[in-house]
Amino acid sequence: MKACVLFSGGKDSSLCAIILKNLGYDVELVTINFGVLDSYKYAQETAKILNLPHKVICLKDTPLLNNCKNIILKDGFPSNGIQYLHKQVLEILSDSYSVIADGVRRDDRVPKLTHGEVQSLEMRKNIEYLSPLMGFGHKTIKRLINEHFIISEKESEDLLKSDYETEIRELLKMEGKNPLDYFPKHIQSRVMGLKNPSSFNTK
Amino acid sequence: MKACVLFSGGKDSSLCAIILKNLGYDVELVTINFGVLDSYKYAQETAKILNLPHKVICLKDTPLLNNCKNIILKDGFPSNGIQYLHKQVLEILSDSYSVIADGVRRDDRVPKLTHGEVQSLEMRKNIEYLSPLMGFGHKTIKRLINEHFIISEKESEDLLKSDYETEIRELLKMEGKNPLDYFPKHIQSRVMGLKNPSSFNTK
Numbered sequence: 001m002k003a004c005v006l007f008s009g010g011k012d013s014s015l016c017a018i019i020l021k022n023l024g025y026d027v028e029l030v031t032i033n034f035g036v037l038d039s040y041k042y043a044q045e046t047a048k049i050l051n052l053p054h055k056v057i058c059l060k061d062t063p064l065l066n067n068c069k070n071i072i073l074k075d076g077f078p079s080n081g082i083q084y085l086h087k088q089v090l091e092i093l094s095d096s097y098s099v100i101a102d103g104v105r106r107d108d109r110v111p112k113l114t115h116g117e118v119q120s121l122e123m124r125k126n127i128e129y130l131s132p133l134m135g136f137g138h139k140t141i142k143r144l145i146n147e148h149f150i151i152s153e154k155e156s157e158d159l160l161k162s163d164y165e166t167e168i169r170e171l172l173k174m175e176g177k178n179p180l181d182y183f184p185k186h187i188q189s190r191v192m193g194l195k196n197p198s199s200f201n202t203k
Numbered sequence: 204m205k206a207c208v209l210f211s212g213g214k215d216s217s218l219c220a221i222i223l224k225n226l227g228y229d230v231e232l233v234t235i236n237f238g239v240l241d242s243y244k245y246a247q248e249t250a251k252i253l254n255l256p257h258k259v260i261c262l263k264d265t266p267l268l269n270n271c272k273n274i275i276l277k278d279g280f281p282s283n284g285i286q287y288l289h290k291q292v293l294e295i296l297s298d299s300y301s302v303i304a305d306g307v308r309r310d311d312r313v314p315k316l317t318h319g320e321v322q323s324l325e326m327r328k329n330i331e332y333l334s335p336l337m338g339f340g341h342k343t344i345k346r347l348i349n350e351h352f353i354i355s356e357k358e359s360e361d362l363l364k365s366d367y368e369t370e371i372r373e374l375l376k377m378e379g380k381n382p383l384d385y386f387p388k389h390i391q392s393r394v395m396g397l398k399n400p401s402s403f404n405t406k
Contacts, residue, residue: 022225024350128343135337
């Protein structure tokens with residue numbers, strides 16, 4: 001069974017891919033890009049490390065990133081904008097994939113769909129939406145990441161990855177705004193290697 | 204890392220065990236028994252099929268099953284009683300294991316802990332509580348079960364398994380009650396074999 005895994009090159013989406021691959025899914029990593037930066041290339045590198053097929057879907061001709069940026073400017077903080085963007089991306093992918101997964105975790109606040117929103121998406125679009133990390137807390141994920149991946153951790157200002165935030169920050173800069181006024185400084189991470197090749201059940 | 208997986212011999216707890224084993228956990232299957240029936244033996248059989256260590260923890264000297272039965276008799280339906288029992292079992296296991304997992308699914312109503320209850324349990328007891336199926340819906344679980352397991356499905360009246368319900372039904376019978384007045388008829392299943400030995404990453 002094919003599964004589209006929304007992939008930023010970060011640890012959560014990489015762990016999600018490992019779980020689904022080991023359950024027998026034919027995983028395709030999918031990175032969303034909005035044409036602001038070629039930041040998808042970081043996810044491409046990590047996909048090679050994970051030895052999984054990778055695809056970039058370009059949504060530059062949609063108003064999504066701009067809408068997201070406007071929500072963030074209005075709110076003064078990013079959560080509602082990111083929530084909006086993720087939900088719209090899932091709607092779009094649902095037209096092309098019948099199984100869609102992301103790396104959303106139990107203790108994440110956004111992006112996160114309510115149980116009702118998940119059921120609505122699945123039923124309206126006749127898809128399956130999977131969040132394999134939803135049953136794991138912060139401490140557990142941290143341990144699993146540490147066991148499976150070699151990661152690079154840097155301040156969000158310095159580490160370029162392929163998540164929504166990277167292009168949103170650039171779009172804010174292009175409008176003369178300081179991203180730090182909207183996104184608090186936080187540590188970002190990217191997967192640079194597998195600690196143990198047997199993370200994947202390749203039998 | 205050792206993980207205690209609450210294990211009934213059914214498909215959900217078996218799938219939970221597969222996911223954790225493939226993530227590198229040292230899985231110990233644990234079946235709770237209240238001394239009413241030797242129903243733990245069904246889980247023992249399935250544990251052998253999964254080739255995972257199995258332990259029976261007997262809680263016959265606690266008032267838990269009797270309390271649960273009284274809640275069910277008062278309510279006339281089983282959900283609150285089962286919710287009570289599961290939460291009490293997690294509290295007890297938390298004194299012996301630092302990682303505890305169960306097969307609770309996204310679309311289950313009971314037993315299910317709220318996010319606040321999970322965080323309370325983890326912090327009070329300094330444990331990690333894992334529900335690896337929490338990010339998967341009914342349709343997804345059904346597909347995964349079908350891909351991984353040979354199962355036996357029967358009416359809940361006829362199939363003996365090692366879950367809470369089996370002993371609760373017996374306790375109701377011992378008090379002259381008809382379990383069917385409290386538990387609606389439903390299809391129960393037990394894992395009888397693995398379809399594909401490579402379900403487990405044993406490298």
